[in-house]
Amino acid sequence: LPARSPDPSAVISDLVTSYPPKVMRKRRRHIIVNDPQEPDQIEANARSVPGIITTRGCCYAGCKGVVLGPVSDIVHIVHGPVGCSYYAWMTRRNQSGNSVDTNGVPNYINYAFTTDLTEHEIIFGGEKKLMQAIREANEIFHPKAIAVFSTCPVGLIGDDVHAVAALAKAELGINVFGFSCEGYKGVSQSAGHHIANNGLFKNVVGTEDLPEEELTNPFRINLLGEYNIGGDAFELERVFEKCGFDLVSTFSGNAQYSDLAHAQEANLNVVMCHRSINYMAEMMETKYGIPWLQVNFIGAESTAKSLRKIARYFGDEDLIARVEQVIAEEMAELEPIRQDVRSRTQGKTVMLYVGGSRAHHYQALFADIGMPTVAAGYEFAHRDDYEGSRVTPTIKMDADSRNIEELSVSADPDEFRARKTTEELLALEAGGLKFADYEGMMPEMAKDALVIDDISHHELEVLIEYYKPALICSGIKDKYVVEKMGVPCKQLHNYDYGGPYAGFQGAVNFYQEIDRVVNAAVWRFITPPWAKQTANAD
Ligand code: CFN
Ligand code: HCA
Numbered sequence: 240l241p242a243r244s245p246d247p248s249a250v251i252s253d254l255v256t257s258y259p260p261k262v263m264r265k266r267r268r269h270i271i272v273n274d275p276q277e278p279d280q281i282e283a284n285a286r287s288v289p290g291i292i293t294t295r296g297c298c299y300a301g302c303k304g305v306v307l308g309p310v311s312d313i314v315h316i317v318h319g320p321v322g323c324s325y326y327a328w329m330t331r332r333n334q335s336g337n338s339v340d341t342n343g344v345p346n347y348i349n350y351a352f353t354t355d356l357t358e359h360e361i362i363f364g365g366e367k368k369l370m371q372a373i374r375e376a377n378e379i380f381h382p383k384a385i386a387v388f389s390t391c392p393v394g395l396i397g398d399d400v401h402a403v404a405a406l407a408k409a410e411l412g413i414n415v416f417g418f419s420c421e422g423y424k425g426v427s428q429s430a431g432h433h434i435a436n437n438g439l440f441k442n443v444v445g446t447e448d449l450p451e452e453e454l455t456n457p458f459r460i461n462l463l464g465e466y467n468i469g470g471d472a473f474e475l476e477r478v479f480e481k482c483g484f485d486l487v488s489t490f491s492g493n494a495q496y497s498d499l500a501h502a503q504e505a506n507l508n509v510v511m512c513h514r515s516i517n518y519m520a521e522m523m524e525t526k527y528g529i530p531w532l533q534v535n536f537i538g539a540e541s542t543a544k545s546l547r548k549i550a551r552y553f554g555d556e557d558l559i560a561r562v563e564q565v566i567a568e569e570m571a572e573l574e575p576i577r578q579d580v581r582s583r584t585q586g587k588t589v590m591l592y593v594g595g596s597r598a599h600h601y602q603a604l605f606a607d608i609g610m611p612t613v614a615a616g617y618e619f620a621h622r623d624d625y626e627g628s629r630v631t632p633t634i635k636m637d638a639d640s641r642n643i644e645e646l647s648v649s650a651d652p653d654e655f656r657a658r659k660t661t662e663e664l665l666a667l668e669a670g671g672l673k674f675a676d677y678e679g680m681m682p683e684m685a686k687d688a689l690v691i692d693d694i695s696h697h698e699l700e701v702l703i704e705y706y707k708p709a710l711i712c713s714g715i716k717d718k719y720v721v722e723k724m725g726v727p728c729k730q731l732h733n734y735d736y737g738g739p740y741a742g743f744q745g746a747v748n749f750y751q752e753i754d755r756v757v758n759a760a761v762w763r764f765i766t767p768p769w770a771k772q773t774a775n776a777d
Contacts, residue, residue, distance in 0.1 A: 301431025302420035319390025324353035427619035464512030467492025469738020514595030538603030627679030
């Protein structure tokens with residue numbers, strides 16, 4: 240950590256000192272001084288304290304807004320008051336490559352569909368109105384599938400969206416499925432991710448097959464947990480194609496219904512945002528024997544590392560060589576820009592408070608340009624996202640009988656074996672394959688950096704006063720509070736309308752934007768509150 244970092248224990252006591260004793264004890268458990276060797280237990284995925292200003296979202300946001308929302312050719316009907324639909328409309332910047340105009344594939348992302356529940360339905364029930372909305376949407380748009388999302392009042396009045404969806408499916412002959420993702424469920428949007436994963440797995444994955452001719456490339460992967468914010472998925476699609484990976488589906492950035500429906504045809508799942516989609520990876524491993532490994536395509540170094548990890552998994556010499564070639568080419572292009580930017584950003588400190596994976600992943604991108612992370616935290620991630628998992632499952636084969644002796648993935652060994660040739664299995668074993676060897680935020684952060692879960696606005700302000708970081712990364716709910724303190728704030732949810740930031744070209748975009756942001760003269764013209772206090776005292 241930089242020499243001017245304050246004493247973490249002094250910071251912690253100031254962070255919680257103004258809370259009532261019970262709240263103080265509660266919040267204290269969400270704050271850890273990091274030890275990367277032995278990450279301490281952090282309280283996470285717990286209820287936010289009422290009255291504290293948290294930046295979390297709700298279950299409906301996690302299900303409809305995050306996981307399902309980016310799928311462009313499903314009609315997403317929000318069953319709830321019109322406000323729920325309006326406030327989730329086009330806010331997350333997930334892009335879609337297809338449009339009705341260019342290739343005839345429908346794209347409903349620009350639409351907001353809702354049943355517009357009013358007092359009448361709250362009293363008499365909203366199922367009829369939902370059925371009517373589904374019929375109407377089908378008649379006008381003829382979609383392949385319709386998904387229904389319940390918001391808070393639906394759970395309170397007890398409408399059975401699943402029964403309505405089943406009836407509509409039988410009547411219309413298209414796939415219609417519902418999600419009981421009422422906003423109040425769970426403690427954050429994390430509950431919504433889980434509900435979305437379960438629903439997609441049950442109703443969509445495995446319902447279509449790919450024709451034989453599309454199964455010739457053995458390096459078939461799904462990219463899980465990438466949502467095409469600011470066009471990230473476009474850059475990753477470019478890199479994968481160059482490497483020779485066949486991208487079967489992405490959950491769910493730039494995705495269409497059919498991609499998800501035949502996702503079981505992939506041979507490997509690579510998991511980007513573990514928090515939102517680990518359930519899917521695990522269910523696909525159990526049912527279809529598809530192993531998964533965690534990747535991070537944020538940052539040039541971590542993109543290179545992740546590509547190597549995938550190539551090593553497949554174990555094919557030509558593939559490994561091609562991936563090395565791609566990395567060499569991309570790095571050669573990027574390196575001069577990185578070095579140039581780094582000369583102006585080196586040593587400038589950053590704090591990151593975002594969602595459930597980016598507060599970790601973006602630390603790699605800052606490391607590329609020499610910017611240390613002094614404090615970070617997630618809004619709603621779980622303990623494993625902080626502390627990491629050191630599970631390193633392996634395959635052990637009996638060389639004579641060529642049977643699996645030991646397989647410590649959760650897949651049924653026989654089913655797993657049935658999907659692989661003996662040669663593939665032997666290659667996996669020889670490659671020392673590691674499956675879920677993902678690491679969380681804490682093992683990769685500096686010693687004595689602060690880790691704070693579900694940070695409140697008050698705590699963020701205290702932290703800024705102590706650390707006076709060169710940059711904060713967070714979201715819309717605190718961006719302008721931060722900037723009024725004279726510290727630039729880069730939104731890592733919507734990228735402040737920039738991007739892409741993933742992959743190699745994305746990293747270049749990010750380096751250049753961060754250079755401009757942290758070195759802009761404008762911040763010197765703002766008098767932060769601590770300077771004003773000194774002025775008053777004088
Ligand atoms: S795109 Fe993802 S990367 S899905 Fe998740 S945990 Fe949110 S919407 Mo905002 S930006 Fe954020 Fe992550 Fe995964 Fe996004 S860090 S909070 S629910 N998130
Ligand atoms: C959500 C979506 C969000 C919000 C962004 C923000 C996103 O949580 O419902 O708070 O700035 O990425 O759009 O996380």
